[in-house]
Amino acid sequence: DIVLTQSPDSLAVSLGETATIKCKSSQSIFFSSTGFNYLAWFQQKAGQPPKLLIYWASIRESGVPDRFSGSGSETDFTLTINNLQAEDVAFYYCQQYYSSPFTFGQGTKLEIE
């Protein structure tokens, strides 16, 4: 199974500042024949299901604010949240869909400082 390790486990950021979350894969999730990294980012607020934010490592899902951006390739990926808003308080998860079984990172808790 592909193991995804997120860092940090939790972070506190001031309103209006930038939050950065890392995700490291135990193997490359870049598929050369398609040119895509098979990585997604999800946001989960308390009492709600996960919500897809980013897919193909850097493509924002429809309706997701452009404050959210994803980057990285092969084994190292980053979710960046610019101009942090109060409504961004949540857990964030990376997830690979390169190979079955699909796996998730352990999650990062984002709070307001």
Added chain:
Amino acid sequence: HVQLQESGPGLVKPSGTLSLRCAVSGDSISSNNWWSWVRQSPGKGLEWIGEIFHSGNSNYNPSFKGRVTISVDKDKNQLSLRLNSVTAADTAVYYCARRLKTFDTWGQGTRVTVSS
């Protein structure tokens, strides 16, 4: 607007069978999507259980060691999950989710507790 709604017993006895349904609205279960079950527990985080295509093709997480069956009912536009021989470790919130590339739509989830 696609919606998924899970339903089923909230309490299952150890060694029993967990059975859940997921009603799909706003999309056809026969569309070009895979339909998954994902669970979330404090101990194991988010865990993909398995998925099915309307043709009946299915993929399961080997960690469930053959305990799981996912099926579709095209007439009712729903999918189902059966998990046998449950233990306390199967206590979790269970979600159904639609997947084309990855999980783009999720149900609200249903909490299942395994306890006598």
